[in-house]
Amino acid sequence: MLNPLIANVANAPAIVLAVIATLLVVLVSSLKGTGWEPATDISDEVLQRRAAAVPETEFPEPGNRSIGGGGGGGAIPAGGEGEEGELEDGEAGGSGPGDIPEDEVEYFEIEFVKQGETVELSNDEPILEQGEDEGWDLPYACRQGQCVSCAGRIADGPSEDFVEHDNQQMLEDAEIDDGYTLTCVAYPRDSFSIETGEAP
Numbered sequence: 001m002l003n004p005l006i007a008n009v010a011n012a013p014a015i016v017l018a019v020i021a022t023l024l025v026v027l028v029s030s031l032k033g034t035g036w037e038p039a040t041d042i043s044d045e046v047l048q049r050r051a052a053a054v055p056e057t058e059f060p061e062p063g064n065r066s067i068g069g070g071g072g073g074g075a076i077p078a079g080g081e082g083e084e085g086e087l088e089d090g091e092a093g094g095s096g097p098g099d100i101p102e103d104e105v106e107y108f109e110i111e112f113v114k115q116g117e118t119v120e121l122s123n124d125e126p127i128l129e130q131g132e133d134e135g136w137d138l139p140y141a142c143r144q145g146q147c148v149s150c151a152g153r154i155a156d157g158p159s160e161d162f163v164e165h166d167n168q169q170m171l172e173d174a175e176i177d178d179g180y181t182l183t184c185v186a187y188p189r190d191s192f193s194i195e196t197g198e199a200p
């Protein structure tokens with residue numbers, strides 16, 4: 001009987017040949033490539049088709065729909081940029097009567113007749129807030145110029161000669177001419193005397 005070791009030694013050339021053949025196949029296929037070509041990139045085509053399926057709108061499309069570059073995508077540069085610009089302008093400029101740069105804030109002497117005191121109020125906060133800061137329990141409800149709970153009266157003339165209202169929606173012109181003001185949205189623009197808790 002043939003010793004297994006001898007048998008293995010006898011088979012050694014065959015094994016070596018098999019290994020060499022395998023390496024050759026691997027080498028040749030790696031040089032030639034597998035012949036497989038990636039399919040053409042269809043992502044654009046798919047996205048175009050998807051974009052075409054989205055109905056055209058006048059509105060800027062959200063970012064996830066602009067990817068296809070279809071009708072929706074086109075709407076963004078056209079309308080979107082302008083709107084962004086307007087927003088930035090609005091943010092930078094500010095528009096309310098209280099939006100006053102710190103170095104331009106002015107103070108006026110305001111006499112609160114019923115409280116029996118004269119105090120300095122700044123022009124960048126409503127009368128109501130500054131009166132409350134003095135510790136006075138002044139009347140109010142909405143604090144948005146939409147009721148008359150906080151109304152007061154400036155006896156010296158039309159209230160808008162002395163204050164600037166921020167979007168008050170309740171007082172008629174005649175009432176303003178008569179000195180009435182909504183203190184929650186009224187910013188001092190001059191010195192004056194006011195009676196709080198006086199509604200038209």
Ligand code: FES
Pocket residue numbers: 139140141142143144145146147148149150151182183184185
């Ligand atoms: S609290 Fe309502 S208008 Fe001032």
